[in-house]
Amino acid sequence: MKGIFSRLILGILVLSIAFLSLAPILWILISSISTRAELYSVPPHWIPQYPTLSAYNKVLITGEGFRGGGGISAAELMRRGILNSVVISVSTTLLVMSFAPLLGYAFSRLRFRGKNFLFYVTIGIIALPSWPVLIGLFSEFSTLGLLDRKIGLILLSFIFRIPFETWFMKGYFELVPKEIEDAARIDGCTHFQTLYRVSIHVVLPGLIAVSIISFLFTWNMFMAPLVLTYTLRSKPLTVAMTEFIGQYYVNWDLMSAGTMLAIIPPVLIVLFFQKYIIKGLSAGAIK
Amino acid sequence: MFKKLSNWLDNEKRLAYAVIIPSIFLLTGFAYYPAIQSFRFSFLRYNIKMPGRIRFNGLSNYMEVLGDPIFLRSVVRVLYFMVVATLFVIIISLIIALVLNKRFPGRGILRTIVIIPWAIPPVVNGYLWKWIFNGEYGAFNGLLFQLGIIETYRFWLNNPFIALNIAAFTFIWRFTPFITILFLGVLQSIPNELYEAARADGAGAIGQFFYITLPSLDRVGAIAVILILIQSFTVFDDIYSLMGFDESTKTPMIYNYELTFEMGRFGRGSAMAYLIGILLFILTMFYIKMNVKRSGPE
Numbered sequence: 001m002k003g004i005f006s007r008l009i010l011g012i013l014v015l016s017i018a019f020l021s022l023a024p025i026l027w028i029l030i031s032s033i034s035t036r037a038e039l040y041s042v043p044p045h046w047i048p049q050y051p052t053l054s055a056y057n058k059v060l061i062t063g064e065g066f067r068g069g070g071g072i073s074a075a076e077l078m079r080r081g082i083l084n085s086v087v088i089s090v091s092t093t094l095l096v097m098s099f100a101p102l103l104g105y106a107f108s109r110l111r112f113r114g115k116n117f118l119f120y121v122t123i124g125i126i127a128l129p130s131w132p133v134l135i136g137l138f139s140e141f142s143t144l145g146l147l148d149r150k151i152g153l154i155l156l157s158f159i160f161r162i163p164f165e166t167w168f169m170k171g172y173f174e175l176v177p178k179e180i181e182d183a184a185r186i187d188g189c190t191h192f193q194t195l196y197r198v199s200i201h202v203v204l205p206g207l208i209a210v211s212i213i214s215f216l217f218t219w220n221m222f223m224a225p226l227v228l229t230y231t232l233r234s235k236p237l238t239v240a241m242t243e244f245i246g247q248y249y250v251n252w253d254l255m256s257a258g259t260m261l262a263i264i265p266p267v268l269i270v271l272f273f274q275k276y277i278i279k280g281l282s283a284g285a286i287k
Numbered sequence: 288m289f290k291k292l293s294n295w296l297d298n299e300k301r302l303a304y305a306v307i308i309p310s311i312f313l314l315t316g317f318a319y320y321p322a323i324q325s326f327r328f329s330f331l332r333y334n335i336k337m338p339g340r341i342r343f344n345g346l347s348n349y350m351e352v353l354g355d356p357i358f359l360r361s362v363v364r365v366l367y368f369m370v371v372a373t374l375f376v377i378i379i380s381l382i383i384a385l386v387l388n389k390r391f392p393g394r395g396i397l398r399t400i401v402i403i404p405w406a407i408p409p410v411v412n413g414y415l416w417k418w419i420f421n422g423e424y425g426a427f428n429g430l431l432f433q434l435g436i437i438e439t440y441r442f443w444l445n446n447p448f449i450a451l452n453i454a455a456f457t458f459i460w461r462f463t464p465f466i467t468i469l470f471l472g473v474l475q476s477i478p479n480e481l482y483e484a485a486r487a488d489g490a491g492a493i494g495q496f497f498y499i500t501l502p503s504l505d506r507v508g509a510i511a512v513i514l515i516l517i518q519s520f521t522v523f524d525d526i527y528s529l530m531g532f533d534e535s536t537k538t539p540m541i542y543n544y545e546l547t548f549e550m551g552r553f554g555r556g557s558a559m560a561y562l563i564g565i566l567l568f569i570l571t572m573f574y575i576k577m578n579v580k581r582s583g584p585e
Binding site: 021025031103106131138140159160223 | 421
């Protein structure tokens with residue numbers, strides 16, 4: 001009897017957790033394939049009777065239904081936003097992937113003077129509050145001509161990811177059995193070869209986790225690009241989307257399609273790399 | 288040529304410096320240096336819209352911020368936001384972690400589903416709920432209407448207190464998965480023998496929870512609380528997209544953006560950035576300290 005009761009409670013909990021996690025996203029998906037009439041119906045049509053891809057067509061191809069400041073069409077806004085987001089996130093991820101293992105290896109395995117100090121200088125960035133940095137960075141970028149440039153955003157997201165990822169990779173390298181590395185050294189491997197032929201196999205899951213989290217961070221980034229970009233040349237998707245919010249009016253059909261486009265990559269990543277993300281999150285937050 | 292370089296770099300010290308110095312250089316140039324720059328701005332009368340009229344004015348930016356009723360209200364607001372967020376994130380993520388720690392069909396799928404809110408862009412999170420709580424066509428209104436709870440649609444976000452709570456809710460929705468994962472990691476590492484021993488001693492489900500499960504979450508729970516405090520204090524994207532600069536949800540982070548980049552008041556904005564940065568810095572150092580205990584360099 002008690003078994004049935006507790007199983008019932010578990011079932012209810014499982015269903016409500018799944019519902020609460022997914023419902024908002026499902027609703028924006030439904031909104032994005034509704035016709036305008038159904039989108040603005042009272043009470044709402046929970047299941048669209050005439051599903052349509054017209055909102056996606058508008059934000060990706062025809063661009064009708066919206067003109068932002070300067071006569072930019074919705075499609076141009078979104079296409080450029082997506083392209084910028086892809087360029088910025090992929091470049092940052094590649095940079096982090098190449099530097100994090102080197103830094104992690106150096107801080108965990110190599111002996112050199114000033115190691116503690118340099119390590120704290122590196123992870124000290126984590127403790128820097130964002131506004132003081134961003135305000136100063138705005139003026140620095142404007143002096144250096146890096147404002148409204150994709151390269152500026154890549155630089156910025158690299159700088160804000162690398163302390164976490166170095167710290168994380170360092171922890172991973174400490175798990176590599178010293179004997180394997182010593183054996184490789186005795187066999188005549190240089191440090192580089194030891195790192196990339198031997199240790200890398202042990203730390204690979206960590207490296208994958210680090211790369212995925214860097215990609216998500218950069219793709220999702222909003223506050224910094226809001227400050228540091230102002231034209232389509234560099235605005236990522238997250239910032240470009242804000243154009244759909246007018247002062248008195250929101251284009252909810254375009255907005256819901258745009259929102260879906262911004263959600264799809266992170267959701268796909270979660271679906272495929274769930275295991276690594278879980279590992280990365282817990283190992284990244286708790287040492 | 289390459290071989291020579293690689294041999295030269297095979298010296299431990301040389302390799303370490305070759306790898307570390309460039310990144311330290313970048314971090315200093317693009318994180319520490321700008322932070323020092325804005326510290327300097329905080330003592331200047333500096334409006335970016337009037338670049339010709341920059342002059343030193345001592346501590347008066349700090350005095351003005353501390354005497355600014357909008358700023359003081361934003362601090363009270365964010366404290367409320369932090370308390371609500373911490374309470375709910377901890378409780379909900381504990382429940383979800385306990386559920387995910389049970390065996391049931393579909394557990395793997397649920398574990399994947401649960402992470403999704405964490406992975407989507409925070410700015411999109413704000414838009415999702417702005418649409419759901421929309422006063423004219425929102426799904427929340429529609430649901431309550433069809434259930435007979437309300438008779439006419441309401442503009443939920445126009446009520447300042449409700450809007451602040453909705454903002455906190457959107458943060459709770461997005462951040463709960465992260466803490467859930469942390470808790471789940473701990474729960475899965477508790478050896479089963481402990482529970483068996485407790486059962487042998489006659490402890491029921493509640494006794495096991497209070498004597499084994501809860502104490503084992505001690506350290507991670509403390510880290511989680513600090514993480515939530517930091518994250519909820521620094522929320523910007525979700526609130527910006529949900530409410531813009533609306534007074535009802537104007538936290539120091541939002542106000543700082545408005546003051547600095549909308550109004551161009553770099554001097555006063557920098558002073559405010561440093562004032563709110565102090566609290567954040569203390570919280571973060573606390574977090575790093577708790578973590579470095581076991582993972583710091585030898």
